[in-house]
Amino acid sequence: MFDNLSEKLQRVFKNLRGEGRLTAENMESALREIRVALLEADVNFRVVKQLIEAIKVKAMGEEVLTALSPSQQVVAIVRDEMIKSLGSHESKLRFANEPPSVMLIVGLQGSGKTTTTGKLARWLSKNGHRPLLVSVDVYRPAAREQLRIVARDINQPIYTGTPEETAPADLARSARKEAANSGRDVLLVDTAGRLHIDDQLMTELQQLREMLSPVEILFVADAMTGQDAVKSADEFHKRLGITGIILTKMDGDARGGAALSIRQVTGQPLKFVGVGEKSDALEVFYPDRVASRILGMGDVLSFIEKAEEAIDKRKAVEMQRKLIENDFTLEDFRDQIRQIRKLGPLESILGMMPNMGIMKELKNAKIDEKEITNVVAIIDSMTPKERANHMIINGSRRRRIAKGSGTSVQDVNQLLKQYSQAKKMMKSFSGGFLGKKLGKLKLPAF
Numbered sequence: 001m002f003d004n005l006s007e008k009l010q011r012v013f014k015n016l017r018g019e020g021r022l023t024a025e026n027m028e029s030a031l032r033e034i035r036v037a038l039l040e041a042d043v044n045f046r047v048v049k050q051l052i053e054a055i056k057v058k059a060m061g062e063e064v065l066t067a068l069s070p071s072q073q074v075v076a077i078v079r080d081e082m083i084k085s086l087g088s089h090e091s092k093l094r095f096a097n098e099p100p101s102v103m104l105i106v107g108l109q110g111s112g113k114t115t116t117t118g119k120l121a122r123w124l125s126k127n128g129h130r131p132l133l134v135s136v137d138v139y140r141p142a143a144r145e146q147l148r149i150v151a152r153d154i155n156q157p158i159y160t161g162t163p164e165e166t167a168p169a170d171l172a173r174s175a176r177k178e179a180a181n182s183g184r185d186v187l188l189v190d191t192a193g194r195l196h197i198d199d200q201l202m203t204e205l206q207q208l209r210e211m212l213s214p215v216e217i218l219f220v221a222d223a224m225t226g227q228d229a230v231k232s233a234d235e236f237h238k239r240l241g242i243t244g245i246i247l248t249k250m251d252g253d254a255r256g257g258a259a260l261s262i263r264q265v266t267g268q269p270l271k272f273v274g275v276g277e278k279s280d281a282l283e284v285f286y287p288d289r290v291a292s293r294i295l296g297m298g299d300v301l302s303f304i305e306k307a308e309e310a311i312d313k314r315k316a317v318e319m320q321r322k323l324i325e326n327d328f329t330l331e332d333f334r335d336q337i338r339q340i341r342k343l344g345p346l347e348s349i350l351g352m353m354p355n356m357g358i359m360k361e362l363k364n365a366k367i368d369e370k371e372i373t374n375v376v377a378i379i380d381s382m383t384p385k386e387r388a389n390h391m392i393i394n395g396s397r398r399r400r401i402a403k404g405s406g407t408s409v410q411d412v413n414q415l416l417k418q419y420s421q422a423k424k425m426m427k428s429f430s431g432g433f434l435g436k437k438l439g440k441l442k443l444p445a446f
């Protein structure tokens with residue numbers, strides 16, 4: 001996400017660095033370029049105007065022009081102003097004093113409401129809540145079935161209604177009763193979408209709001225639709241009063257404009273972003289991290305959070321011990337590869353690393369997922385003895401392993417070489433400074 005915008009801004013900053021000294025003139029031209037980059041990223045023009053004004057006032061100040069490294073200061077100013085327009089700090093979900101907290105999920109057709117309802121339920125249950133789901137989309141025949149499948153996949157309960165309950169209000173009312181009776185503290189209500197905002201839909205949503213007094217009315221918007229997402233959020237807010245926004249499909253090549261404008265235009269906070277189709281592809285929206293990502297500074301914190309969720313802590317500690325005792329076998333090597341895979345496709349992990357925006361070459365050096373599968377297959381084809389001590393793997397064993405894993409002897413040789421190198425590298429890590437650092441992060445030093 002934000003690749004293009006991020007690249008353009010980095011170019012502006014790089015040019016500024018090349019200038020050596022900042023003058024009113026080169027600042028003007030940098031600001032012009034930043035403005036164009038933002039507009040091209042589909043950021044709302046009023047928001048661009050405000051941003052540029054604020055950046056200008058600060059960047060043209062005496063302090064910056066005489067500072068030692070003015071270009072860095074400009075980066076910092078742009079970042080600060082971006083954070084401001086993104087909302088300054090994360091905006092937590094609200095909960096009712098008396099459960100169940102009802103949350104209405106609303107938005108236009110296909111924006112990702114049903115998918116997001118499932119993601120939210122998963123997120124809530126991972127964060128100590130007990131959600132119940134219900135779909136009140138009675139118009140599209142498959143809609144309720146879709147949420148039922150989503151709920152089953154994430155292993156969360158859903159209220160499916162009785163044959164008599166054919167109206168949204170009836171379904172919602174019974175679902176709330178069910179939540180209260182079964183000790184569920186959050187009721188997520190997936191609503192119907194329309195191609196355009198129409199009166200019938202709005203009336204229905206207003207009725208649901210009156211009846212349920214939701215603590216949250218979350219507007220789900222498709223980031224790929226850029227300014228249209230901002231416009232419809234604004235209109236929903238005027239007619240219904242939304243309490244937060246979830247931007248979906250941020251994994252696509254959305255230009256970032258919606259993220260940068262939606263808060264300013266609606267006055268309502270972004271709470272989450274959707275970054276994929278799977279149920280775990282939901283991230284809490286942190287303005288400072290997103291601003292860093294836009295400016296190509298990476299998002300190391302999101303990465304660490306993701307890693308911590310995926311990596312089995314107990315295993316990580318055990319791995320640490322093995323590293324220190326230099327007792328790291330091929331079996332451990334395989335485990336580590338598996339754990340890293342749990343983080344998701346390697347490309348999306350790389351995208352979160354600092355500077356990856358600029359290091360296009362690295363991204364283009366396509367990471368071969370198949371190669372990883374091969375590595376696991378090769379190690380699987382070894383005997384436990386071989387895994388414990390790679391030194392015994394001679395020529396005939398290598399041929400057998402290649403055959404067993406459907407790979408070639410060269411593949412086996414290469415893997416053994418990689419393993420020896422990793423082992424050597426880890427040995428030097430585990431003793432020194434890096435070893436301690438990695439230990440703290442509980443990340444396997446792969």
Ligand SMILES: Nc1nc2c(ncn2[C@@H]2O[C@H](COP(=O)(O)OP(=O)(O)OP(=O)(O)O)[C@@H](O)[C@H]2O)c(=O)[nH]1
Nearest residue numbers: 109110111112113114115193248249274275276277
């Ligand atoms: N890549 C990506 N796809 C998403 C994301 N969120 C939703 N989708 C996809 O968007 C499509 C529509 O999602 P739904 O959840 O059915 O949308 P909806 O708003 O419930 O649609 P209606 O009920 O028809 O109004 C599906 O193919 C989802 O997989 C996301 O964050 N990233």
Ligand SMILES: [Mg+2]
Nearest residue numbers: 113114137143
């Ligand atoms: Mg739906």
